[in-house]
Amino acid sequence: MAVKLVQTAISETAISMRYADDPNDPAKAQTCIEFQVPLEALKLPSDRNKPLVKVESQLLAVVQQAALLYVRDAIVEEIHGLAGLAGHWS
Numbered sequence: 571m572a573v574k575l576v577q578t579a580i581s582e583t584a585i586s587m588r589y590a591d592d593p594n595d596p597a598k599a600q601t602c603i604e605f606q607v608p609l610e611a612l613k614l615p616s617d618r619n620k621p622l623v624k625v626e627s628q629l630l631a632v633v634q635q636a637a638l639l640y641v642r643d644a645i646v647e648e649i650h651g652l653a654g655l656a657g658h659w660s
Contacts, residue, residue: 612636
């Protein structure tokens with residue numbers, strides 16, 4: 571399942587991202603992952619002493635990374651919960 575980022579939208583309150591295995595034609599994608607994370611939930615670095623080089627693209631990358639880490643943590647928690655339930659069937 572190799573997916574690529576096909577869309578990012580940032581509002582005043584949240585970041586939404588969409589990944590698909592066919593970035594050229596999302597309608598043909600077999601695997602699609604979409605999520606939205608409140609900006610207040612993101613753990614963003616607070617290092618303000620860095621030089622402002624490519625600020626916009628760097629900030630976007632930082633926000634995207636923070637959103638992915640947030641979703642990863644939520645998925646890991648869900649997997650652990652399901653593993654406990656699945657263990658009862660073994």
